[in-house]
Amino acid sequence: MPQYADSLTDANRAFLTDLFPGDGCVFETEQLNAFSTDASRERSMPWAVVRPECREQVAELLQWADAERMPVYPRARATGQVGNTVPSLHGVTVSLLRMNRIIDIDGRDFAAEVEPGVITSDFQAACAEKGLFYPPDPASVKISTMGGNISTCAGGLRAVKYGVTRDWVLGIEAALPGGKVLTMGGRSQKDVVGLDLKRLFVGANGKLGLITRATVKLIPLPEASSSILVGFADLAASMDGVTAVFGAGLLPCACEFMDATTIKALRLLGDIPLAPEAQAALLFKFDGTAEGVAAEVRRLKEALVPLAVSMEAGEGEAEEAVWAARREISPGSYRLRPNKLSEDLAVPRGRVPEMVDIAHKAGADAGLPVLCYGHLGDGNIHANIMHDAQRPGELEAAHRVKEQLFRAAVKLGGTISGEHGTGLTKASFVPEQLGADQLHYMDAVRRIFDPNEIMNPGKGW
Structure with a gap:
């Protein structure tokens, strides 16, 4: 473990105040608190926050930080789900929002x-x-x-x-x-x-x-786009639908799926444009020329008519109504339980049904609902493990389900994260996926750029 600064000295404060005058540097606890967390809700307080406005300030900061062995935590809008911007070893958080040209x-x-x-x-x-x-x-x-x-x-x-x-x-x-x-x-x-x-x-x-x-x-810029929400009797039929669409030679720019638990949560919010009997759904988007998009939508409908129980299409501004269901998944999920672990597994596209079945079984065994939805076109599954953290044992059960899903994804040839990263919340599982050899070479490469490991330390790859 590298040796890091154990506090911010008066000399450190003077340097930062000089380099980042006015409100470009923050030390007050009340203001620092806003920079202590991200969408993961993991939390740790930085010793200082700086707001560079140019490349020269950033370079001078990193020259100083390397000499002082000061942990540096880059940050923008902190929308990440895994604690990647959380200053876990304190140090200095660098907000890059003023470099916005x-x-x-x-x-x-x-x-x-x-x-x-x-x-x-x-x-x-x-x-x-x-x-x-x-x-x-x-x-x-x-x-x-x-x-x-x-x-x-x-x-x-x-x-x-x-x-x-x-x-x-x-x-x-x-x-x-x-x-x-x-x-x-x-x-x-x-x-x-x-x-x-x-x-x-x-x-x-x-x-x-x-x-x-x-x-x-x-x-x-594509001149036109169109979206279509397709309902199916069950998940297996929706997977057949994907095969039919790609088999018809179509390449949508978006291909999303929703399982039965996700649809149940959405229905608790209100009406959605799916047939009552639909227990799975696919959401497609096409873009390109107006003529090309119209032809692709026609071909998609022809491919899915034998399999679907409902279809709802929209073009241009009308697409918003079709996508409303997808955007409502997160608020709808809280109708099932007040808390969730939000994971973003990815597996080879052909293994998605198997991974979803594993998630449902793990949830059922733990007595917890698990929503599976996401980017079916590239095998990226968002698995939301719903629980009530105030009920004895439910939080622990949710974490056990999370571990089962991580190991299942890797066993199926996939990954514990398709797009969120690993940060703090998945750091302990990185060695299981990558193994000692890969980690050795990755760490060696990192030290070429950052020999004292001051950049975002304490996180998983």
Whole structure:
């Protein structure tokens, strides 16, 4: 275990106050408290919070932090579910929200350059004004940042067609411990010279350095889109439906599924556009030219008519009504129990039904409802283990179910996290998935960038 600073000295405070004047530096407990947690609700207090506004401040901070052996915790909007931004060893939290400029959107290069604090949906809207499209769309797209999405390699609904964040990053500028600023990649759409270091930073969860600028790839904005919610009698029929859709040569930009427990929770909120007998559902989205989208929807309906019990389609603004059910899953889940463990397993697409069956059985054995839904197109299952933490034994039972699901996912050739990362809540399971050899080489690579391991220490990969 590396040796870290055990407190913030008066000299440390003076340095930070000088580098980050005014409200650029925070020491008061009441203000620090807001930076002590994220969406996981794990909590630990930082000793200080700083708000850099430029690359030079970030580089000078990391030069100082490396010399002082000061833990550094990158943070943006803290939408993560696993405690990745929580300052578990205290130290200094670095809020990157003031580095929020869209530097360039270029329709000739089909590329854009942004600072890490730019809100992703704001960037997408700016691109759309120029007829351009940045496809990654995590569920937190309206509040999460480009830097946070890159650090976690965010996925999202459109991943089945467009891939995840790493597929859209062309270049990264990052400040490293010690103060060096490293530029990796650029605006070229192709580059095979040397090792692709920028890909190490995508999904590194702030363990290698602080991203100060990113260049991302764009494509033309699709002119039309359409969505369709399809109900099935059971989960097996819905899986047959997916096979039929892909067998018809269709590639939707989104392909979501919901199990019977999820649909039950949604119905407790009110009416949803599914037949009463539907016990499973698929939600598809297509985009492209108007003619192409219309043809794809027709072909999808033809493929699913023999299997479905209901279909509800929407185009343009009418799509919102179709997607309302998907957005209501999280609030609906709390109608079943007041607390949940929210996991994001991923398995090979053909093993999804098996993984869902395992989740349901584990929940039933523990007397707890488990909702399974998510990105069927890439095998990413959101398993919500519902429980009442005030009832004796239920929280412990929920954690036992979580462990069963993690080990089952790995056994099926999958992973304990498809998009949330591991942070604090999954850290103890990382060695079971990766093994000693992989961890050895990953740690060796990390120490090249961060020899004293000051960047986001105390977390799982």
